[in-house]
Amino acid sequence: LYVSRNPKDNAVSYFHFHKMCKFLKKSSSVDLTWDEYIRLFCSGACWTGDWFNHVLGYWKLSRNNPNAKFIKYEELQMNLAGEMKAIEDFVGIHLTDENRAKVVKHCSFDSMKANKKTNREGVVIFDDSASVKFMRKGIVGDWKNHFTVAQNAAFDELYKKRMAGTGLDFDFE
Numbered sequence: 527l528y529v530s531r532n533p534k535d536n537a538v539s540y541f542h543f544h545k546m547c548k549f550l551k552k553s554s555s556v557d558l559t560w561d562e563y564i565r566l567f568c569s570g571a572c573w574t575g576d577w578f579n580h581v582l583g584y585w586k587l588s589r590n591n592p593n594a595k596f597i598k599y600e601e602l603q604m605n606l607a608g609e610m611k612a613i614e615d616f617v618g619i620h621l622t623d624e625n626r627a628k629v630v631k632h633c634s635f636d637s638m639k640a641n642k643k644t645n646r647e648g649v650v651i652f653d654d655s656a657s658v659k660f661m662r663k664g665i666v667g668d669w670k671n672h673f674t675v676a677q678n679a680a681f682d683e684l685y686k687k688r689m690a691g692t693g694l695d696f697d698f699e
Contacts, residue, residue: 534669
């Protein structure tokens with residue numbers, strides 16, 4: 527199972543991850559601004575590597591391998607219960623409606639954010655004093671609060687070029 531997320535929201539998420547992760551703060555000589563970070567993300571030069579190469583590699587694998595399933599975060603957000611059923615079918619486990627409802631509730635963003643384990647509270651590599659937590663917002667479209675008009679236009683061009691002919695498209699809203 528490979529869960530992907532649209533690259534704009536993914537960039538925002540990684541930017542905030544960078545701000546809370548102690549070893550990433552220490553490895554950079556300055557605390558990166560959003561403007562600096564988005565340039566690194568677009569060039570594939572940030573710590574997480576090239577988003578396009580990573581996602582497209584798993585996309586291609588899932589197209590040719592019946593043992594690989596590609597899932598989009600945006601689809602999980604829109605229909606977690608339906609996507610849970612598709613995952614059950616893929617792995618060959620069939621839950622009762624009651625058990626599926628429990629799993630869906632447990633896997634909801636709000637439930638995971640409230641869980642100290644899934645929200646990585648107390649994990650040594652994270653700065654507990656950081657204003658950002660591991661599970662931050664979980665919404666689709668938060669990129670609009672970070673990208674400037676110029677950054678968005680440049681990213682759209684990059685996205686169009688890198689995704690051309692792949693058959694993979696993401697929801698950004």
